[in-house]
Amino acid sequence: MEASARALLSLLLGLLLQSSSGAPGASPGLVARITDKGLEYVAKEGLVALQRELRRITLPDFEGDFKINHVGRGRYEFHSLDILSCELRGSALTPLPGQGLSLSISDSFIQVQGRWKARKSFLKLQGSFDLQVKGITISVHLVLGSEPLGRPTVTASSCNSHIRDVDVDMSGGVGWLLNLFHNQIESKFQKILESKICEIVQESVTSDLQPYLQTLPVTAEIDSFAGIDYSLTEAPQATARVLDVMLKAEMFNREHRSPVPFLALVMSLPEEHDRMVYFAISDYVFNTASLVYHEAGYLNFSVTDDVVPETSNIRLTTKSFRSFVPLLYRRYPNMNLELQGRVVSAPALTFSPGNLSLAPQMEIEAFVLLPSSAREPVFQLGVATNVSATLTFNTSRITGFLKPEKVQVKLKESKVGAFNVELLEALLNYYILNNLYPEVNDKLAQGFPLPLLKRIQLHDPVLQIHQDFLFLGTNIQYMRV
Incomplete structure (x- = not known):
């Protein structure tokens, strides 16, 4: 290979490695934009502080x-x-x-x-x-x-x-x-x-x-195993009317941080100046969160007969399955079943103008609980659903809520013959809608904190959904000591 070709290849590899490592200059996950109104307010508050110092x-x-x-x-x-x-x-x-x-x-x-x-x-x-x-x-x-x-x-x-x-x-x-x-x-x-x-x-x-x-948080704790990285990707950038602060805004596992296999997309921010501050929050932030919780197994679940409501016509027992999976009952008479579910991959939250959605794909494997306490796999199901999401804002945090549609179930593999999954679909809909999603929504209700300086409070928020990012406009108030 000629020297010039080797040099070009080395340069391209270097650029790829830099971009994949989140080097300065990579697209931020969050941009905090301070408008001329915000700068005017900062100048006013700074004047009060400087006046106090000059008196001394x-x-x-x-x-x-x-x-x-x-x-x-x-x-x-x-x-x-x-x-x-x-x-x-x-x-x-x-x-x-x-x-x-x-x-x-x-x-x-x-x-x-x-x-x-x-x-x-x-x-x-x-x-x-x-x-x-x-x-x-x-x-x-x-x-x-x-x-x-x-x-x-x-x-x-x-x-x-x-x-x-x-x-x-x-x-x-x-x-x-x-x-x-x-x-x-x-x-x-x-x-x-x-x-x-x-x-x-x-x-x-x-x-x-x-x-x-320095009171701007570089990292913030989300819960016992997740945090968010708010370090700056580069120095703040001033343009004619605004000051942009670019932050990584990447979720990570607090015990074991690993590289994120995707990059934040470039956000094209609208020209808005009605509020003092705007936060452009990329879908990158939410999807790194999804990745962290998926890798931690937070979205996995297990269903046993003791969580099935007493009024249900179907139980998680081989006897209850006898009418539509006869071979299961013949092989394993009067035994309990366990359904273990997992999300196949971290569900990606999709942003489009005015809409938030995701389509998680799940797999559920059924096991017979043998008298020896061993578990025998008997069939595997594929589960798909569409979920719409709403995001809300309080004085310092973004919170969310998922509104799932009914799940659709199909049989992927069976060791006890083919069977109709309609009854299982009804049972899974009940469990997922009444147990799994409420747990997820409880977590989303805790939200994640926005990167705010000490003693700053936000008010008069307005939230817009754009392609690939949220755009939150708000006014600020400095709470004097």
Whole structure:
């Protein structure tokens, strides 16, 4: 084989291995889309948090020299500086395509109070002052990423703050002193505050926002043996009006995780902006769940005579089967039967516009329970049914409910001759509809949690069913401590 052909083959094999291992860039099972309305709400809540942090700014004392004609040089000092109030207004959080997010804050002000001293030789003056800082603007560039474990990250790559105007009002009837060097004082205050504002913003991103993003669950427990993997498949992506967060959303066995033999399909999300957040949930999520529960044997079942209702005309005994399976009774007179059922393969949930359905295929094997406690296989049945599904949403979880149709039964193999399966079909319909599916629905009623940050609640949901995925729109509310 030529070298170029070998290189091409190696490249194709590498790409196949990458895609099958769920490498970054593979299609996500779930996309969380934050719209411009959601970003507006996030900016508003972020403003409240940042305003609280700015009120805690510790401003340093500062001093300097002044010169008065015919008097000479002196020194001044400003100390005990406290922020009395801080009001941030006009915030906006804007996606920067291919870069991240831009946070801008405008038309804000801060009020500061403190003490001052001035001295020249034996002349000493002191008093208090009020400082009005007006027209504050802040601009921050936030870069979003993903760490190796799949958690989101955020860093402030740049921060700029500007103050339009600073007014100092000094007590003690010393306006003449202020007029001598107010430009110097106000300029120093402006530089200190502009520096402190960006320092606080950087610290807040590192110590508050980044740890808060870490509350996004990478895995969530479903029950004693199943979990869901919510790690990011790549860094969040910003477009002109939305921010998309791509998550694997793969169900797995908590004791023994094995590769999933299929990939999530690419979802073509509709352009919806009425809600703050949209969750596009691929059928991949539900079908990996089906795979996990199937491999764990959760969908297998066993039917014995003690679960057949007392009013039933047919019992799970060879005597009861005597009229339509004569050979069974002759070979095994007055013995009990057991039916063991299994789902042939993990049933795939099919999404089509406005509809959810699945068509599980089952096999049921009948055994005679011998006096020695051994079990003798006697016949095998094929069972098919169509099931429609409904999915619902509460404040944090997707839940489901299955509505099965009657099962159809056919005889696949028999060691006791051919027979009509109609009576068995009636018995199996009763058991499956009244025992098996209620168990499954109890499990589905527990649902699975959506990937939510701490203290986030969802409300006003709207649920759409598209080809191969669900599209859940909802508003959000941050529950403050």
